[in-house]
Amino acid sequence: MTNSISKNKGFTITELMIAVTIAVILLLGVMQIFVSTKKSTKTNDSFARLQENLRFATDVIAREVRMGGYTGCRAGSLNNVLVDTASWENDTENPVKGEDGDTSAVGFPNAVVGSDALMVLRGDNTDYRIVSHNANSANFKIAPPNDLVQGEILIVTDCTNSAVFQVSNSNSSNQTIGHNQGTINLSDGSTGENCYKKLGPIPQPKPACTGGAGTAYSFQGDGKIMRMVATAYYIAPSSSGQTRSLYQVPVKGGIVGAPEELVEGIENMQVLFGEDTNGNGLPNTYKTATEMLAGADDFKNVVSVRVGMLVQSVNDVKPNNDSTTYKVADVDIGPPSGSTTVKHTGGKKMRFVINTTIKVRNSGLM
Numbered sequence: 001m002t003n004s005i006s007k008n009k010g011f012t013i014t015e016l017m018i019a020v021t022i023a024v025i026l027l028l029g030v031m032q033i034f035v036s037t038k039k040s041t042k043t044n045d046s047f048a049r050l051q052e053n054l055r056f057a058t059d060v061i062a063r064e065v066r067m068g069g070y071t072g073c074r075a076g077s078l079n080n081v082l083v084d085t086a087s088w089e090n091d092t093e094n095p096v097k098g099e100d101g102d103t104s105a106v107g108f109p110n111a112v113v114g115s116d117a118l119m120v121l122r123g124d125n126t127d128y129r130i131v132s133h134n135a136n137s138a139n140f141k142i143a144p145p146n147d148l149v150q151g152e153i154l155i156v157t158d159c160t161n162s163a164v165f166q167v168s169n170s171n172s173s174n175q176t177i178g179h180n181q182g183t184i185n186l187s188d189g190s191t192g193e194n195c196y197k198k199l200g201p202i203p204q205p206k207p208a209c210t211g212g213a214g215t216a217y218s219f220q221g222d223g224k225i226m227r228m229v230a231t232a233y234y235i236a237p238s239s240s241g242q243t244r245s246l247y248q249v250p251v252k253g254g255i256v257g258a259p260e261e262l263v264e265g266i267e268n269m270q271v272l273f274g275e276d277t278n279g280n281g282l283p284n285t286y287k288t289a290t291e292m293l294a295g296a297d298d299f300k301n302v303v304s305v306r307v308g309m310l311v312q313s314v315n316d317v318k319p320n321n322d323s324t325t326y327k328v329a330d331v332d333i334g335p336p337s338g339s340t341t342v343k344h345t346g347g348k349k350m351r352f353v354i355n356t357t358i359k360v361r362n363s364g365l366m
Contacts, residue, residue, distance in 0.1 A: 050352055053265040054311045057246050060262060061118065062358045064231055065305050069095035069362035070122040072224055073159040077201045079217075080164040081179075082153070083193040083209060088119045089230035089251040090153070092164055094299035095121040096360055098271045098289040101234075102331065102342055108249060109259050110236040114333070114342035116271040116289065117234040118307070122362075123155045124227040130156070131175070135218045138168070138180045138197040142225060146175045151186040151254045156199065158223035163199035166192045166254060177225075181209070188255050238264040243314050243349070267312045267344055267351070270329035274304030274357070286330075303363045308355040316348035326353050 011019070069092075071078060080092045088097060099106040099117040106117035129143040140156070148154065152167045154177075168180040181197040195209040200217030207213035230251035238245040239261055246266040247259045273292050274283025283304045292299050308329030325334040326344065334340035344351065 050265060050311050050313050050350060053263045054309065054352065054354055056263050057266050057309060057311075058307070058354060058356055060246075060248075061233055061307055062356065064120045064122070064233075065096060065118075065307075065358040066361050067122045068120045068360045071155050071162045071362075072123055072127060072157040072226060074362070076160055078162045078164065079199055079202045079214075081181075081195050081197070081199060081202070081214065082164060082166060083195045088232065089121065089256060090164075092121060092228075094302075096273070096302050096305060096363075097292075097299040098273065099234075100289040102288075106234055108232060108234045108236070108247070111234050112236060112244060112268075115235040115268045117232055118269070118271050118305070119230070119232040121228065121230045124229045127224040127226040130158075130219055130221060130223040130225060132221070133219045133223070135198065135216050137178075139176055139178050140219070140225065141174070141176050144175050146170070146172045146177070148177050148225075148227075149187075149253060151184055151192055153192075153228045153254045154225050155228050156219050156223060156225045158219050161200065161217055161219075163217075163219075164228060165199060166194050168194060186254055190255070192254050233262075233269070235266060235269050240264060240314070243267065243312055244345075265311055265314055266309055268310040268328055268333055268342070270308040270331045272306040272308075272329050273299060273302045274306065276301045276303045276363075288330075301363075302360060304357055304359050306355065306357045308353065310344060311352050311354070312345070313350040317350050318348040321346055321348060322351060324351070326351065328353055329355055 078092055082090050084090050097119050101115050105111040105113045108117060131141040131143055133140050148167055148170055150167050150170050154165060154167060156163050165179040166184050167177050168184050169178040179194060179197055181194045184192045186192055196213040198214030198216050200215030202214055232249040234247055235244050236247050243264050244267045245264040246262045248262050249259050250257045272286040272288060274286050276282060277284040281303060286306055306329055310326055310328050310333055323335045325332050325338060325340060331342055332340045333342045333344050336343050336346040
C-alpha cells in the first residue's frame with residue numbers, strides 16, 4: 001500500500017517567489033492609494049480652510065467699509081467738537097482711510113512690511129432716542145436704558161444736523177449724559193476733551209477751544225444718539241507662528257484697544273481707494289493711501305474701496321517651493337528670491353488671491 005503522505009508536495013521556490021512578488025506589488029499598490037488619498041485629503045482640507053478664512057476676512061471688511069461714515073442719516077452737517085480730530089479713530093472728515101505699507105510697516109503692532117492697513121469710522125448699529133436736550137447746560141436726557149459711560153465718543157443726529165462729542169458725564173439714574181467742554185477722564189487713566197460744548201455747525205476756520213465757541217443747536221425728541229465705532233485692519237504674524245493673520249484694532253469708549261487676531265492665513269492685504277474727482281458720486285480713479293494723502297482732499301472723496309488679499313494655507317501642501325508672482329490689487333507680490341519689492345513668504349504653502357471692490361454706501365451714489 002502506497003504511503004499517502006509521500007504524495008503531498010509543497011510549493012517550489014519559484015512558486016513562493018512569484019507569490020511573494022505578487023503580494024508585494026499588491027501591498028505597494030494599497031500603500032500608494034493610501035498615500036495618494038491622504039495627500040489629496042490634506043490638500044482639499046487646506047483649500048477648504050483657505051476658502052473659509054478668505055470668505056470670513058472679506059465679509060468682515062466689506063461689512064465695515066459699506067457702513068463707513070454712517071451717522072444715522074445723511075445730515076446737512078457733521079460737527080466734530082472733539083479736540084483731537086486728526087487721529088484716525090476721530091477723523092470724521094475721512095471715515096474710510098488707510099496706510100500704505102509697500103516699503104515699510106504700517107503704524108500698528110507687529111505689522112509686516114509690504115502689507116497695507118485699512119481704517120473705518122462709523123456710527124454703531126444701536127441708537128438711543130433723545131427725550132430732551134438742554135443746549136445751554138450741555139445735557140441730554142435719553143430714553144432708558146442708558147448704558148453710556150463717561151469718555152465714550154458719540155454721534156447725535158436729527159437728520160438736519162449731526163455732531164460728534166465725548167461724554168463729559170453720565171448719570172444712569174436720571175438717564176442723562178453731558179457734553180461739556182474740558183478735560184474728560186477715561187477708564188484706562190488717559191484723558192479726552194471736547195473743544196467746546198455747543199454742537200451746532202462749526203464756523204470756518206474752526207474757532208479756538210473756548211466754552212463760548214461754536215454754534216448753539218438743540219437736538220430734540222426726533223433725534224437719536226449712537227456710539228462712534230472705529231476699527232483698523234492690518235496684517236501681522238499669527239499667534240500660532242505658522243502663518244500670518246488679519247488683525248483688527250477696535251476703539252471702544254474712546255480708548256484704542258489691543259490688536260485682536262481675526263483669522264489666520266491672510267498673508268498680505270493691498271488697498272486701493274476709489275476717488276470721485278468730478279462730483280458725480282462714482283469713482284474716477286483708484287489710488288493707494290500714499291497717493292490719496294498727496295492730494296489736497298486726503299480721503300474725503302473716497303466712494304469705494306478695492307481690497308486685495310493673498311491667502312495662504314496654514315500647512316505646507318505643495319511638493320515644491322512657491323515661485324509664483326501674484327497680482328494683489330495693483331501690487332505684484334513675488335517669491336522671496338524675486339525682483340519685486342513686495343514678497344510672499346515662499347515655502348510650500350498653497351496660495352490664492354481675491355480682489356474685491358466695496359461701495360462706501362454713505363458716500364457718493366447709493
